[in-house]
Structure formats: C-alpha cells, structure tokens
Amino acid sequence: MIKTNLGTVTAVPVLQARGITKTVGAGRAARTVLDGVDLDVEAGEVVAVLGRSGSGKSTLLHLLGGLDRPDAGQIMLAGRALPGQSSRALARARLRHIGFVFQSFQLIEELSGEENVTLPARLPGARRGGEERARRLIAELGLSQLAHRRPHELSGGEQQRLAIARALVNDPELVLADEPTGNLDQDNGAAVLSLLRSLEQRAVVIVTHEPDAAAIADRVLHLRDGRLEEEGSPGAAALRESA
Amino acid sequence: MLAAAIVVADGLGRGFDRAAHAADLPDVIVRFDPEQATTVTQRIEALPDVAAFALRQEYTGVAIGANGHSSQGASVELVGPGRRGYAIVGGRDVSGHPGEVVVERGLASAWGINLGGTLSIDGLPLHVVGFAESPDNVSYPLAAARIYLSRAGLVRTSGGRLDTRVNFAQIWLRDPGNVNEVLVQARATSYGLEGVRFVTRSGLRVLLDQAAGIVIDLLVALSVIALATAAVMLGSSARAEVQRRLRSIGVRRAVGASRAHLALTQGFEALFVAAPAATIGAIAGTIATYHPTTNLLTLLNEPAPGTALLAPLLAGWLASIAIPVLAAAWPAWRAAGRDPVALLQGAELKPHGERRRGGRRRAGLAVLGARLVGARRARLVAAAITLGASTAFILLMLALASALASLETDPGALGKRYQLTANLPASDAARVRAIPGVQAAAPRYELDGVDSFSLDEPIDVIAYPGDHTQFEAPPLTSGARMRGPHEAEVGAGLAGALGLSPGSTLAIQLPSGSELRLRVAGVVSSLDHDGRVAYVPAKALLALDPNASEQLAVRVRPGANVSRISALLGNTAAPAAGATARGVPLVDTLRTILRAIAVVDGLVCLYALIQACTLIVSERRRTVSVLRALGAGGDAIRRLLAGAVVALVVPAAVIGIVIERLVLGPALSSLAASYASLSLQPTWLEIAAVLAGLALCSAVAVLWVARRATRETVVSGLGAG
Numbered sequence A: 001m002i003k004t005n006l007g008t009v010t011a012v013p014v015l016q017a018r019g020i021t022k023t024v025g026a027g028r029a030a031r032t033v034l035d036g037v038d039l040d041v042e043a044g045e046v047v048a049v050l051g052r053s054g055s056g057k058s059t060l061l062h063l064l065g066g067l068d069r070p071d072a073g074q075i076m077l078a079g080r081a082l083p084g085q086s087s088r089a090l091a092r093a094r095l096r097h098i099g100f101v102f103q104s105f106q107l108i109e110e111l112s113g114e115e116n117v118t119l120p121a122r123l124p125g126a127r128r129g130g131e132e133r134a135r136r137l138i139a140e141l142g143l144s145q146l147a148h149r150r151p152h153e154l155s156g157g158e159q160q161r162l163a164i165a166r167a168l169v170n171d172p173e174l175v176l177a178d179e180p181t182g183n184l185d186q187d188n189g190a191a192v193l194s195l196l197r198s199l200e201q202r203a204v205v206i207v208t209h210e211p212d213a214a215a216i217a218d219r220v221l222h223l224r225d226g227r228l229e230e231e232g233s234p235g236a237a238a239l240r241e242s243a
Numbered sequence B: 001m002l003a004a005a006i007v008v009a010d011g012l013g014r015g016f017d018r019a020a021h022a023a024d025l026p027d028v029i030v031r032f033d034p035e036q037a038t039t040v041t042q043r044i045e046a047l048p049d050v051a052a053f054a055l056r057q058e059y060t061g062v063a064i065g066a067n068g069h070s071s072q073g074a075s076v077e078l079v080g081p082g083r084r085g086y087a088i089v090g091g092r093d094v095s096g097h098p099g100e101v102v103v104e105r106g107l108a109s110a111w112g113i114n115l116g117g118t119l120s121i122d123g124l125p126l127h128v129v130g131f132a133e134s135p136d137n138v139s140y141p142l143a144a145a146r147i148y149l150s151r152a153g154l155v156r157t158s159g160g161r162l163d164t165r166v167n168f169a170q171i172w173l174r175d176p177g178n179v180n181e182v183l184v185q186a187r188a189t190s191y192g193l194e195g196v197r198f199v200t201r202s203g204l205r206v207l208l209d210q211a212a213g214i215v216i217d218l219l220v221a222l223s224v225i226a227l228a229t230a231a232v233m234l235g236s237s238a239r240a241e242v243q244r245r246l247r248s249i250g251v252r253r254a255v256g257a258s259r260a261h262l263a264l265t266q267g268f269e270a271l272f273v274a275a276p277a278a279t280i281g282a283i284a285g286t287i288a289t290y291h292p293t294t295n296l297l298t299l300l301n302e303p304a305p306g307t308a309l310l311a312p313l314l315a316g317w318l319a320s321i322a323i324p325v326l327a328a329a330w331p332a333w334r335a336a337g338r339d340p341v342a343l344l345q346g347a348e349l350k351p352h353g354e355r356r357r358g359g360r361r362r363a364g365l366a367v368l369g370a371r372l373v374g375a376r377r378a379r380l381v382a383a384a385i386t387l388g389a390s391t392a393f394i395l396l397m398l399a400l401a402s403a404l405a406s407l408e409t410d411p412g413a414l415g416k417r418y419q420l421t422a423n424l425p426a427s428d429a430a431r432v433r434a435i436p437g438v439q440a441a442a443p444r445y446e447l448d449g450v451d452s453f454s455l456d457e458p459i460d461v462i463a464y465p466g467d468h469t470q471f472e473a474p475p476l477t478s479g480a481r482m483r484g485p486h487e488a489e490v491g492a493g494l495a496g497a498l499g500l501s502p503g504s505t506l507a508i509q510l511p512s513g514s515e516l517r518l519r520v521a522g523v524v525s526s527l528d529h530d531g532r533v534a535y536v537p538a539k540a541l542l543a544l545d546p547n548a549s550e551q552l553a554v555r556v557r558p559g560a561n562v563s564r565i566s567a568l569l570g571n572t573a574a575p576a577a578g579a580t581a582r583g584v585p586l587v588d589t590l591r592t593i594l595r596a597i598a599v600v601d602g603l604v605c606l607y608a609l610i611q612a613c614t615l616i617v618s619e620r621r622r623t624v625s626v627l628r629a630l631g632a633g634g635d636a637i638r639r640l641l642a643g644a645v646v647a648l649v650v651p652a653a654v655i656g657i658v659i660e661r662l663v664l665g666p667a668l669s670s671l672a673a674s675y676a677s678l679s680l681q682p683t684w685l686e687i688a689a690v691l692a693g694l695a696l697c698s699a700v701a702v703l704w705v706a707r708r709a710t711r712e713t714v715v716s717g718l719g720a721g
Helices: A056-064 A087-097 A113-122 A130-140 A155-170 A186-198 A233-243 B002-023 B036-047 B105-111 B153-158 B176-189 B201-244 B246-254 B258-301 B306-337 B341-344 B365-374 B377-409 B425-432 B493-498 B538-544 B562-572 B584-619 B622-629 B635-674 B684-709 B712-717
Strands: A002-004 A007-009 A016-025 A031-041 A046-049 A071-077 A100-101 A174-178 A203-208 A219-224 A227-230 B028-036 B049-064 B069-079 B089-093 B100-104 B120-121 B124-133 B147-151 B165-173 B197-200 B419-420 B436-449 B457-462 B476-479 B489-490 B505-509 B517-526 B533-537 B549-556 B573-575
Touching: A016 A056, A016 B028, A031 A056, A031 A203, A031 A227, A046 A056, A046 A100, A056 A071, A056 A174, A056 A203, A087 A100, A087 B002, A100 A155, A113 A130, A113 A155, A130 A155, A155 A186, A174 A233, A203 B165, A203 B436, A233 B622, B002 B089, B002 B124, B002 B258, B002 B306, B002 B584, B028 B036, B036 B049, B036 B165, B069 B153, B100 B105, B100 B120, B105 B124, B105 B258, B120 B147, B165 B176, B176 B197, B176 B201, B201 B246, B201 B306, B201 B584, B246 B258, B246 B306, B246 B341, B258 B306, B258 B584, B365 B377, B365 B584, B365 B635, B377 B584, B377 B635, B377 B684, B419 B489, B419 B562, B425 B436, B425 B549, B436 B538, B457 B538, B489 B493, B493 B517, B505 B533, B517 B533, B517 B538, B533 B538, B538 B549, B549 B562, B584 B622, B584 B635, B584 B684, B622 B635, B622 B712, B635 B684
Parallel strands: A046 A203, A046 A219, A100 A174, A174 A203, B069 B147, B100 B124, B457 B533, B489 B517
Antiparallel strands: A002 A007, A016 A031, A016 A071, A219 A227, B028 B165, B028 B197, B049 B069, B049 B120, B049 B165, B089 B124, B100 B147, B120 B124, B419 B549, B419 B573, B436 B457, B436 B505, B436 B549, B476 B517, B489 B533, B505 B517
C-alpha cells in the first residue's frame, strides 16, 4: 500500500507467481518439486527463500527468471505473463527486466571484468545507456582498479561483485540471486549480502540454504514439500529445527 | 571424397591395362601403304620373338551413316582370321556372313546405335551385330569413327572382287620387353614397304597416362585435403566430447576401469556413427563419379572399372572408419591417464593468456566469439590451414576449368597466331596475301614421324619456310628459337619423353624412310599432340620427304573480318582450331569432373565450418547458457558464432589464395608445361566467387548451429562442466 496525496494506492508487485507447479525427472523418478507455489515481491523488497538441498529452490528461481517453464501456474513480471511467451520474448524479458546472480559467478573467462559487466548492455535489444551505467556501477562497487583483469585473476568476492554489477547494468526491476554466497568465505559473503540489501527500488529474491543469508531479507520464506511457507508458520519452525 | 577419388583414379589409372588385356592389344601396330599380304607375311615372319600376327585392310575417309548421323571420315577395318586386337563389349564379333558390322562403342553411344540396328557404308546398309573397344586409339568423336567388317563376308558381298592387299598389321610378341629390338629389326626388314609407321602398346600407354595422370594427381591431392580436414575436425570434436565427459571418465576410473577399456569404449561409440556414415559416403561418392568416369573412359576406349572397384573402395571405407575411431579413442586414452581426482573436477577450458594492459576494451559478441575460437590456438591454426588448403583447391579447380575452356576456344592460348587455314598449295600464298585483311600467309607443312632411336615415340613434325613464330609461337621454356637450317624447336612433352634439351640431337624417322637430324635449339610448351611436336625448317623437311601435307596458314589483321576472308577463300578455308577442338566432349567431361570436385571440396569447407561452430557451442555450453540467461536471444548467439567463424575464415581465405598463387598453380602449370603455357592463377572474379562461397558456407554453419544451440534449455547448459 502506498499513501499519496490522492489517497492510498495498492502497488502492483514487480513479481507475481500463482500456483506454480513443476515436476522434474521422468517415469518412476519423476518428482514434484513445486506444488502450487504462490509468491509476490514488491519493488524495494528483499525476499529470501530457504530450503534444504534438493528442495527446489533453484528450480523456483529458474522459473521466476524465465529460464524454464512451469508445468502449471502463472508468473507475472512487470505486468507481463512469462510462461506463455516465446523463447525470444523470454530472452528479451531477461535482458530488460531481470538480473541474475549465480552461485559460481558465471563470469566469462575470455572477457575482462569490465567487459563482463558491459556484456548485457551490448546484447541486441538492451536498454540505452548501458555502458555508462556499467562504468558507474563498477565505480560504485569499488571495482575500478580491478575491472581490466580477467576473472581468474580476481578473488571470489570480487568476482561476485562484478557479477552483481553485470546483473544491474540493464537496470532490471527484478534481481534473482541463486546461492550468492555459496562459494564465498564469511567476510566476502557478508559484503555481497550487504550489497544486495542496498539495492533500492528493485525486487530481490535470494535463494539460499544459509540462515545467515536470510537475515538481510524483509521476508523469509521456506520451501518445503513443494510449498512456500512464511517464517513463523509451524512448518517453518519444524524446518528450522531440523536444519 | 575418398570414394570419388578411388573411382576416378582407378578408372583412369588402370583403365588402359584393363582395356588392353580385354582387347588382346598387340604389342606393335604397323601401318603401311597397301601391299600384297604374302609380301608382308614374309617380312613379319622374319622378325624375332613374334608370337602371332594378323593382317587387315584399313580404309579411311569412308562415308558412314546411322540414325540421322553421318561422317565422311570413318575408318573401316576388314578383319580376317586370327587375333583381333579389340574386345567385344556387346553382342558378338563379325562372322563370315555378309552384311554384318561391329561398331566402336563410342560411336554407338554417340549415335544411339543399338544391337540389331542398321549402319550404312557408302549407302550400303549393314546389320550391327556387336560393339567393340580397343585402346589403341581414343573413340569417336575424339578420333575418326571406326567400324569392323569381316573380310570374308565382304568378299561374298562383292562377288570376290575385292582388293587383296593389306595395309595394317598387328604383331604380338612372346616377350613384350623386346619391343625396341623388334622395331629395329622391323625397320631393317621393311624394305619394299612404303609409308611404314609403328605404334607400340607402351607408346599408347604413355600418351594416355600423361593426360590421366594430372587428373589423378588432383584427385589424390583433394582426397588428402579432405581426409586431413576430417581428421582435424573429428579429432577436435572427439577431444571436446572427452572434455565434456571428464567427470564420467573420472568416475569410471575411480571405480577401476582401465585406460584401455575407456579408450575402446569411446572408439566403439565412434564406430557406431562412423560405419554407417562411411558407408553412405562411399555409396554417394561412387554414385556421383561413376557415370562421368564411365563416359570419359568410353571416349578413351577403355572399360568401366566395374567390380574391380570393390577392393579399393573397401580399403577406402575401412580408412574412413579408422580415422574417426582413432580420433575418438586417442583423446580418451590420454584423458584416462590423468589423476581421477582431476577428472572428477572436470571444468571448461582453463583460461590462459596474460592480463590485457592499457586502454579500455569493449568486447562485443563477435569479438567474444573470436576469442572463444582463439582459446584453442593449435586447433585454430590447424583448422585455418585445412580450410585454406580446401579453398586453394577450389580456386585451382576453377582456374583449371577456365584454362581448359580457353584452350578449347582460343588457339592463341596455344601460341597459334593464325586464324585460318586454307587447303591451297604454297604457290597460292602470294594470292592469299593480297586479300584485303590478310596480314600474312605462308605454307604450313605437317607430317607424322617417329624418333629414330625410339620408334614408338611419335613426333608431329611442323615446318614453315622462314620464321615460324609469325604463325605459331608456343611459349619458349628453355633455349632459344631456331635460327639455322639445322635447328629445331621441340615440345616439352617430346623433350621429356626423349630426354632432349637445348643442344641435343633430334633424329626423326620420316614416312619416306629418310632420317632428319637436327640440333635442338629450344624447348616450347605446346599442347598440340600432347607436346610431342617438333618445329623444323621447311627446306630440310621437304628435301627428305616431299610428301608432307601442305596447307596455307593465314594470319588476319587485327580488326579484320575473319568470316569475310574465309568466304573469299571458299571451301578451302577452315578456322584455326584450339588444341581440343576435336576433344570438346573430353574437355566437357573433364570440366564436369573438375566442377564436381570443386563442389565436393566446398562441402568439405561447409563441414569444417559447421564442426568449428559446433565445437564452440559444445565446449562453451555453459558460457552460451550464461549469455542466454543474461538475455541473449538467437540473434546474439548468431553474432557470437559469426565472430568465431570470421576469426577462422579470414585467415583461411588468405592462406588459400596464397597457396594457390604460390604453390598449387605453379606446380600444376609445370606439370602441364608439356601441353601449354597455362596460367592457373584464378581471376578476381573467381576469387570473389570462392570468397562468396565461403561466406555462404559460414552463414549456413552459423544459422544451423545457432538454431540447434538455442533449442536447448538454458538451465541444462548452466550446469554443464
């Protein structure tokens, strides 16, 4: 809810997911990892999704980011439905509206740090002004001295910060982070989490199995038996006990 | 490609042997002015080492016709009992019955004559009972049409009123290695016989082998290029596949699988693909080339290879399978030798290269693609070289096809400077010179001689009074133009056959029986008569053989109307021919084969480019998936691959043009120097066409591979090792 001079206005969530269902595997190995998941994320909100290994966290993130298609359900991103779109449209949606941060950074070794950050801005269909934004982001994140180096010459924390800059270069409304601190030590992990927390005006979804990572979130959700439960629910409590 | 090369090479390389064996080709063929059979028999029986001989009459310049076709210059051979020297390839041989005829297979193909059909000789209809083939000469239309009649049958038809003389003898020796000695004896015992000309089986073989040799060399070279390209690409692909499976290999090694087991497994997997692929390729290559090769062999009076191809094709098939199997097994063997822990870690290619210093670098997708392909430097170099070699070969094929076309249509390509000939005596030269538009006219003498020391080496003797270079000036390759009355210029083919060089002595046995001896002043490139030509002073020639054929060579002023001058000369005039005027079907067939080779080589280039793009996508699966996760659509992936392909194609094109201009073209020109001065440098238009072809292949490869790459889900690629 947003208060304006004209009264209270209900803000449309940046991300809306309803009844998301996904089965992985085939035959006797088929397993429903997501069973009717609902999720809303507002602009400026940080949502953490916790769950055990293999619970379907990454699968959920891939569906939210249009990297995969659900078996059932609806996903609305910036007012557009994702699942029904063509591969081309999904790619465009990822390019303009979504920023990805991966656990293993996924920087391209043949490019320098700056080139990695600038890469999404140079893809066909990218928003204008991307290179300027890239330079600004590199400066803001304290990476100016490192930007000309290749990824293998950088520490894990530095690489992840570059990856975050890359995720932001096209000014997306939604940032999806898959285990962003999974390959980092505690200090670097904390720095990265702080960075994600500082993103304003963007909806951020962090998928993690580390409770410390969830501490920065406005909301913490637990993925259990294919369903999302908000922290404080009995199921979430049971999950915390067993973790 | 290998199958195509085997079909053509085997067909051309062993065709003469097969034909000679099937036809029972004699070791020596002798032609002479008509003489009583008893006289000739006496002469031949006096020769040593003769196993058998046969005599016949040969009539030339006979008018024949069939199925709406006709020829005024056919050769009719009246065969008697004994060995024939030709093979019956359809129907049966002539018997003693009148009204039967056997026709040459090439003639039958050209005129659509079937068994049981009718062929007329000077209006006399004859029943076609069989088709014959003999490699002692090429077939119609490259040479005069040839038919065979039974002498006994013709005697019955003519009521016994038939010339009993003979002018053609075939001699089979007990030991063909003694042919030179027999020829020396034959020369000594040929007194009383006029116009004696010898041809031997080995001399025939040399003539045909030289022409076929170049084609075979080209095909072998192209096969090597195709195999090298395939080996490089398959090796790279196999290595990429092993790279992708490092973890799987590591697991199997960890549980106890041996290196040999892993290598054999990989090899067997490749076998399941290679065996059907090699089979399809062998069948396709054979089908593509068998018919044109058979057509070419028909013109050469040689049989199609038939089942003789099975053994070499099988060997080629096995080689085609062995290469990919070995290419798959070897990287697996090497990878399995690594520490299992390292294998279990897997990984994409490890980066190498120092930090880039200085300047702000902004690499787009195309530059990234170029960097990806450049990450494997050795493979990039090998791929560029093999692609460049293929490009060079295509350029060579196009240049050669153009050169053949110019030889066919442009006598000037052979050094001929006259445009017309006129069947007029030397005494008419002044009259012809006076015709408006005629720049020069001179008598041209020509006859067939043989080398005095190697009687099986034919020599086309050409003579002009005065400076022959006004009318014929084939390029001089060594020495100088002849000046004195005792000098000659010889073609490079003759020089090579007889070991002549400037300063050597040329001894020519003339049809008159006299011997002309001259000093070789220079060696020239001449395609006429396969380079077995000698330019001699007319005075010296006519003094020893006044019966040399005589015609006027007419050189037309630039810009003058050749047709008008030809009309003024009437039916005595004929245009100066390109060397292959009678060989148009042969040249057309050769050009077809060359173009087929160029197309196949183009497919090799396409294959190499598709493989290169596929390897990038396969080895950099995770990188491609990351790009797609960031929002790269099909267009972006195409740009990425385009950058990679450009990094490969541009150096390959440069390498190809350089190789053709500096290596292949000059090498083939020197091989063909005995034929003509061939400029085998491709024109700019041909280069542009090949570059356009490379660009098209690149575009196809990029579109094809990008389409396949974007079909995979992004998620599966993100987890790739």
